[in-house]
Amino acid sequence: MAALGPWLLVLPATMLLFLLLVLPVAGTLKESFDGASGGLLDNYQAFFADEFNRVVLIRSFKIAFMSTFVSLVAGFLGAYMIANASPNLKRVLLILSVFPLLTSVVVRSFSFMAILGRNGVVNTLFLKIGLIDQPLELLFTQGAVVAGLAYLFTPLMILSLVGVLENIDDDLYAAAGSLGASPVGVFFQVTLPLAVPGMIVGSILVFTGSLATFVTPVLLGGEQQMTLSTLLYRKAMISFDWAAANTIAAIMMAITITCVIAMGALANRIAAGRKMR
Amino acid sequence: MAQNAVILQDLVAHYGPTQVLHGLNLTIAEGELVSLLGSSGCGKTTTLRLLAGFLQPTSGQITVAGKDVTKLPPHKRDAGIVFQNYALFPHLTVAENVGFGLKQRKVAAPERKARVDAMLERVGLVDYANRLPAALSGGQRQRVALARALAINPPLLMFDEPLSNLDAKLRVDMRVEIRELQKANGRTAIYVTHDQEEAFSISDRVAIMNAGRIVQLDTPEVLYRRPNSAFVARFVGFDNLIEMKVVKREGDLVTAEVEGGALITLSQAETGPLEDRFVVGARPEGIELTADPSNAIAGKLLTRSYLGRSYQYKVDTPTGMLIANAPLTQLHEEGGAINLKFNFEHCCILPVEEN
Structure with a gap:
């Protein structure tokens, strides 16, 4: 009887998770395998047969990869600056970099519309200094979506990297310097390799996040730059094609899980490679 | 008379507004091992950091092997430093750690390997060349750190409390080993420690420091028998x-x-x-x-x-x-x-x- 106690205690939470997470996800998966003509993979075949869907799938990948790359670079610079700042400045910079996370995704994506729009900050500035004589079409491009997503997710990258960079022992830098490594050499031979675990964690967060967001591609990409998530929305809410929507959801889930596993394996291989050499 | 390998002249140093060195003078002859001995906050580590170039003095001059290095950045000073926490690169193997300095000096791979092997041989770690530092014991890590510092043939070896993370028995073994390596190579060395026994057993001369000054600089024998002040006397057991x-x-x-x-x-x-x-x-x-x-x-x-x-x-x-x-x-x-x-x-x- 005593052994049952702990199980009873976790029961409510387990039930909640089961009802609200496991059941719906299982339902989605089941529906995606329920083809119209009874075939298990009918829905998937239908999805991949449509060229438009393939374009959207590849575009989603491209956008997620590019925004991950941009926020990796920007996030590394930011985290490096924060990790090397004086304690007081560090606090301020950290708060500033996390601050965007406190506002809604919608607001942040709208702010990018204000920046990139026909009468936005960028166009106004370029027109004024005579760089262009006609407003550029910046909105509803792939670049706009990538920029918006990178802006959205860079704080996550910074947070993943600051801890890793701060944990590098200052004596390692001192040792590398005393052994003759220039500051640039120290960066590439010590800082960067030791930051790899943080870079992987941050990349997983940004990549999966970029792949799943809905608001940013809708607002900054519009109809022209449809991604998997916006396509899913259209199938479900506009054309009421639930089978297709379920299939897209299942595909997105599969991509996310594959990415997490692949990046985790990459991290392990780097660690193992270090041990083997 | 041996040439003076290191000359520290009127060194004054500050951490922010706090003055930590008050005009320190020290001359080390070639091949000599001098210890800086004192309790924490006496300025011994600061002196070492100045000598390594991690810190700039407010005033004063540092000469190593006849060259004024006061304004040189650390990577141009050729200092072999052994750190208290070893400071081995965790992502590099033992051999790569030892070869790090040679790689910076663009020594070609075959020669680098030969020199690294010779170094590992000397510290008895040939079988561990391909291990990561995490797989080594404290004493082995300290040997790697020592080999890494020696590999670049530095005109000056610096030790920053290198043994304080080891247990008592190993500490004694390692200090004998350090002394033998230093003597065998005829290297000039400066050794920072707060352990009187360690300083006395390993050094040609010991500088006892207090509040940013050298209180007495002498051979261990003289310090032990004829301290020049109450501070030193208490320090050596009177x-x-x-x-x-x-x-x-x-x-x-x-x-x-x-x-x-x-x-x-x-x-x-x-x-x-x-x-x-x-x-x-x-x-x-x-x-x-x-x-x-x-x-x-x-x-x-x-x-x-x-x-x-x-x-x-x-x-x-x-x-x-x-x-x-x-x-x-x-x-x-x-x-x-x-x-x-x-x-x-x-x-x-x-x-x-x-x-």
């Missing part, structure tokens, strides 16, 4: 410092009064010439417990503790608490009256310091 005032001089013999009225006769042949006021520094083994009250300080025996080779007694006297060691054959009861006599062979004479 636990009892007793001020005396000369009341009578008779040829070689001097009679001095201790606070509380006791009269002690000293022979200047034994102690050297004595000022009118002086301080006697006595090790616990330099004070004898006796029933004979002549030429002795009377006191009350407070506590006795067993030290293995002897008993240590704390004795309350008019001039303060004194500590004396007595052989095991001589047992005194706590609480009794006792007289303390000096054995000047285990004592030193210090000037009176006004404070």
Whole structure:
């Protein structure tokens, strides 16, 4: 009887998770395998047969990869600056970099519309200094979506990297310097390799996040730059094609899980490679 | 006369508004190992950081091998440094760690490998060349750190408390090993530590530091027998410092009064010439417990503790608490009256310091 106690205690939470997470996800998966003509993979075949869907799938990948790359670079610079700042400045910079996370995704994506729009900050500035004589079409491009997503997710990258960079022992830098490594050499031979675990964690967060967001591609990409998530929305809410929507959801889930596993394996291989050499 | 390998001249250093070095002067001859010894905050690590280039002095000059390096960044100074926490690169193998400095110097891979192998051979870690530092024990890591510092053939080796993370037995082995490697290569070395025994056993000369200054710089033998100040005396084990005032001089013999009225006769042949006021520094083994009250300080025996080779007694006297060691054959009861006599062979004479 005593052994049952702990199980009873976790029961409510387990039930909640089961009802609200496991059941719906299982339902989605089941529906995606329920083809119209009874075939298990009918829905998937239908999805991949449509060229438009393939374009959207590849575009989603491209956008997620590019925004991950941009926020990796920007996030590394930011985290490096924060990790090397004086304690007081560090606090301020950290708060500033996390601050965007406190506002809604919608607001942040709208702010990018204000920046990139026909009468936005960028166009106004370029027109004024005579760089262009006609407003550029910046909105509803792939670049706009990538920029918006990178802006959205860079704080996550910074947070993943600051801890890793701060944990590098200052004596390692001192040792590398005393052994003759220039500051640039120290960066590439010590800082960067030791930051790899943080870079992987941050990349997983940004990549999966970029792949799943809905608001940013809708607002900054519009109809022209449809991604998997916006396509899913259209199938479900506009054309009421639930089978297709379920299939897209299942595909997105599969991509996310594959990415997490692949990046985790990459991290392990780097660690193992270090041990083997 | 060996050439001076390192000259530190009037070094002044600040951490923010706090001055941590007050005009430090130190000259190290080629091939010599000099220790900087002192408690934390005395400026010994600061001195090392200045010498390595991690810190810029407010004023003063640093010369290494005849070259003014005061303004040079660390990576242009050719310093081989062994850190307290080893500071091995965790993502590189033992061999890559040792070869790091050679790689920076663009030594070609085949020669680099040969030199790394030779170095690993010397520290007995050939079989560990492909391991990561995380897979090594503390002593092995320290050997890797040592090999890494030596691999670049530095004109100057620096040790920053290299043994304080090791256990006692290993510490003794490693310091012998460090000394042998340093001597075998004829390297000039500077060694920072707070451990007196370690500093004395490993060094040609020891600089005892206090509050940003070198208080005394001498060979371990001189420091141990003839400290020049109360600070150094306490540091090297003269636990009892007793001020005396000369009341009578008779040829070689001097009679001095201790606070509380006791009269002690000293022979200047034994102690050297004595000022009118002086301080006697006595090790616990330099004070004898006796029933004979002549030429002795009377006191009350407070506590006795067993030290293995002897008993240590704390004795309350008019001039303060004194500590004396007595052989095991001589047992005194706590609480009794006792007289303390000096054995000047285990004592030193210090000037009176006004404070």
